[in-house]
Amino acid sequence: MRKIFLYILILILPILITAQVPSDSLNFVKSRYSSPLLSSNFEKQLQTFNFSQKFIYGKQMEDLFIGVNQTFNSTIIKSTTISVRDNAFFSVLGQYDFSSYLSVGSAVNYNVYADDKQLAINNTSVFNSTAYLKYFPIQKLNFTPFAGLSQNEQIGITNSGPIYGLEALLDNYSFNEFDLFSEFKFQIEDITPRKNQIINLNFNLDKTFDNSYRNELFGLYSEQRNDFYFRTDSLTMAEFNISKNIQSRTERRYAIIDKLSMATSVSGLTINIDGGIDWRTIDRDTRYISTSSINNSNFDTQVEEFKMNFSSSLQYNSQWLNSIFRISIANREEKHKAKFISGASEILFEKGDEQEKRKNNNGNQITLSGESVFSLTQVDKISMSIFHRKLVYDTQSELNFDDRDELLTMFEIKYFRNMTPFFDLFTGLQGSINKTVYILKERSANNNVFRVLKLIAGGDIHMQYLSSKNSAEVSANYTVYDFEDLNPNLKSFSYRQLTLRDSTSLKLYRTTYLKFLGYIKFSEQGDFNWKDFANNPVRYLDERFAESTIEFRFKHLSFAFGIRHFSLSTYLYDDKNIKTINTIYNSSAPLSIITYSISNKLDLSFRGWYEFINNETNQNNELANMILKLNWNF
Template sequence: MKRSTLFFVVFFISAVSLFAQEEQDSTQTVLFPRPTRNGLNTLFNKELNIYSLTTKLDYSHSFGMLNLRVNEELNSNFLKYSGDNSKRDENRLKLSGDYRLSNYINPGFLISGKLYSDSRTSDISTAASNFGVLFNKMMIEDLVSVLPFAGYIEDVQSGVSNNGLIYGFQGGIEQRSISDFIIGSSFQFKNEDISPRKNTIREFVASVGNNFNPGVENSFAINYKEAGRDFFFDADSTLQNLFSIEKNQQRRNDRIISVSDAFNYSDFIQNTSLLLRFNFSDRLVERTTLYRDPRDLYPTSFDSQIEELKFDIGAGLNYLSDFADLKLTATYSERTEKFLLINPGKANPDYFELKNRNEAVKNNIASQFFLSTTGSIFITENDRLELNLSHYKLRYDTPSNENIDERDELLSQFRVKYIKALNSSLSLFAGFDFSYGKLVYILAARSSNNNTNRIFKLNTGYSYLGKGFRNFGNFEIIANYLVYDFEDLNPGFKSFSFRQISLSDSLSLAVANNLFFEVTGFFKLSEQGDLKWSEHKIKPAREITEILVLPALLTKIGDYSFKLGVRYYSYFSDAIVNEERKQDNFYKGIAPLAEISADFFDAFRLSLKGWYEIIDSKGNPKRYLTTLNLNAKWLL
């Protein structure tokens, strides 16, 4: 009885983060580093005039009941060009430790630092967030983990440093079985009081699954997240004099509630499974500004709010037998966005209403429908047919007549591929792809963009895997035709065609013991032209030829491999005017190439690849360019 009561209490009060933002900072969902495999990975890349370095360190070690962890990640980019060079650096470091005494007493600490700098920006050229917290991890009934924490934080934004307290708690339940249910959850409450700013996060998610019988299961999840963050931006001269400030402050609050359910019936019909899913979400985003001129009856901007409602439903059928593996999927989703202004203050009511109507022009309703069939049909043991058929439709409605972006989009695709295995070493394939796209703007103001896009593709090739010899080849023809519906009325939009023939090949030949000769490359011949679809006429305007060849010798000695070769790439572009060809541009580059890779004691892996290219291009003196890629991984 005690566990049953605890299960229902936990289900209604616990949560996990399902909607973490892309950029990780101190206000976000993952406060403490997750356990990972110990390792150090470094990647350096130099291509053209761009230098990039990425380093990631994950290390943890236990000394009896004492656990220590360190996580560090560095991303650095440097762009070198004739003007001022630019660089961008981002560094994150987390150091944590805890001492396990009992289920209820596990004290620990976390020190975290984040530094961001970008020489290209002036408003936020540098930003930093550094904090340290003490915590205690508790495990209740060997089921629920709770981790309260508190500490001190320094946050730098737009050149302004703010300090204050950081505190909160997090925890939850890892997925486990209780009675006939499988539950999983976690929660988080966090405040950063860095006056005058305040960053907050509240999260709640709980999930429960149930297996009615071995072939039928259902899972349900509910999510609540609310995150708030304050930002500085430069104040205008009026506000500076009125409030004696240099920076104004804007707050963004983002709240989302979602409910989802998935039902799986694995033995719906013989060899057939059924999957149904549903998701509903309600999102509210508010942007408010702290300082405004109370005397201004006609301000240029107001606080704003976006309301978003979205739901998705989907169904799928999977058929699997010795004859075929087929999947049928259908989904429908609809999203409603409403834009409005809030907090008019002392602004002129008529002016505020006018601005609100202008904001409401952005309101929209978008509905999407997707239907697809994919699969493989096994004709014989050596013959296989792969099929892919899909249809996508987007309807974008704008209630306001002033919003001219209302449109319909269609995209239908068909793909078929036949694969024939002649023997254990050689197989052949041939395929055909067709894509049909249609874009229609409803209102006349943008109807000149209406177009139809047709893409045809034929390809064939082979694969040979023999002793001491491997060869893969592919021949492909592509034709892309884009036709504007009203090009006769608008000369700014012209229908065009793009056609291409390409041949690619990869070969590896063993010429001696542990010595291999390799060649990879491609040849592409492309044509761009003006199109008259109704008259079935194409007027070529440009022809492009591309060639890439990479011959090399490769040898392997134990855990080491070495490659030496040559890289040749050429690009020729000819303009066609009145059926006469005229060279428009060309690029030729040839380079010695070297590549080294090694494994040391199954713990350290090193890969180094680079080439030194001699470049000849139209209108430019001869140039020399180095390309280098270094990847080192140490499994600690």
């Protein structure tokens, strides 16, 4: 009980810690604090506890601005051991405007991550305090130099040092019918013996011609270096007198994208064309390397990635037809290589380099897609969509056997009809086929075809006192291997399922409602022979869920109580295709729901149920579950 009280207390009294924000975003801008919000969420289901919170608040008091931005996420999993993972970040900013050209301010940021799992980096924290000067040479352009101190802790080692840099923002500056937006950030965190660095520049240039043509050009350059501690071998520790080694990860990226939209002379018809190229390199460099302990996995590495994309779409909108057709082509190439270490054996380096080159790959993909909605009459609509993709994946190394071709086709057709002012009917058919072919014999046994076919139908009743949504769905999945006759470990299989769903709300009185939510699923898994289209069932599942509540509504408060039931029974088939019970899971629980809401400003909700569980061995268990949410847009 004490733990539950503490969780509720945490939800109501916001703590000053928040989730991570992207490290390359601008830090000294008021927009990060401009949307006041308090949001808390606590969930306890089975043996997993999740708590999250977000708090944003900014206040302009004449020439002084103060802002706070924080979020906190925590996960606790109870099994044979207790696993805890926390992630938090807190940011506060204060700024005083001397004039429309000059402002000064300070900011504090605190970031912490903790995980009790035995990971390479399972505990880190970063605290920095900075002062800055913001200068506006023109109305929508500002430069912000900053400097301060940073304290960075990683796996038990704390380093401190100066943090300094420059930010610049050009916020939708208009000239000659062009709109230009651009951000720049340069930051160095000099925490000897480590050093972290960020360089980021991006721009977006937008121009509209005669309200018929629009062109957007986007460019990006970024460079980010991070130094990490990691555990090392005893020889390196003794030779360099260190307790932990340091690895630098430097990522550089260049990208340019252009988008063109054109309105044609045909009413409702537009053409969109976009294309772009993207380069990226990732360097990993180890600070201390002992030549006496080098093996083929000790070499530092470099990854080069190149991507090129092109797409075009044709869109048509009219009173009776809305349609879009799109084609896209994408190419991606990735190269890996090892870096030579002075004093290392050439033979070991060649082995290490060959090991990295096994990861080299190239992918080419072409995609065709289309979607149309036809309004046949005022009460009849048909929607159709199709998606087709071909992927060619090649590897250059003779020791990599992952070369393959993939062909995926998906389609959907749906029919909607407004039968009466109170009843809508829909039915549809969905399907897909995915063919995977491995080129080399070493993996060709995995060649397969995956087919899915699904039929769905349902209705929607919407009356003053009754609303109900119902659907029925039948699906069949078939996975067929090309060479299962040659490999006894591979068997084609099928998965078939029937699902019935219902959601109904009945107004009994002015403030009283009766609600029901439930579904039934019958599933069958089995071995499958595509040639004879014959199925040999192996496993059968019977899954049922129902939730019935009676709800009372007042001005801002609603209260509901009822019963929640869930059951899952599994069966196995014997040699005579007779199914026998394998496992049983039954759960019944009293349920209560409380919601407090004031327009779109404040929402507070509680949902809890206490389960009584039994299984096929008649073992009984009890389990409490709770979900508590608070959202306040103040």
